[in-house]
Amino acid sequence: MRENPMQSLCGAHCRTTGQPCQNYQMPNGRCRMHGGKSTGRPVTTGHYTKDSVTERGRLIEINREIRAVLKALKKSKT
Numbered sequence: 001m002r003e004n005p006m007q008s009l010c011g012a013h014c015r016t017t018g019q020p021c022q023n024y025q026m027p028n029g030r031c032r033m034h035g036g037k038s039t040g041r042p043v044t045t046g047h048y049t050k051d052s053v054t055e056r057g058r059l060i061e062i063n064r065e066i067r068a069v070l071k072a073l074k075k076s077k078t
Contacts, residue, residue, distance in 0.1 A: 010034055 010021040010031035023031035043049055 007024050010023045010025045010033075012021045012030060012034035013019070014021060021031055021034060023033065025031055028035070046052065
């Protein structure tokens with residue numbers, strides 16, 4: 001695995017074996033698996049944003065209220 005003896009290794013310790021990582025480090029000092037690359041930009045749009053979650057929660061509550069009213073109407077008709 002070591003092709004370039006001049007390039008440094010990551011050196012992070014493996015959780016299961018305790019041995020140091022044998023991957024080459026990037027300019028930040030760690031390999032791509034131990035803190036190198038970003039996992040992506042923060043979620044600002046879509047299904048998991050704070051606004052979407054609160055809106056879905058309100059819709060669920062409204063749906064529950066409507067079901068309760070419909071159930072009460074069914075009981076009053078019989």
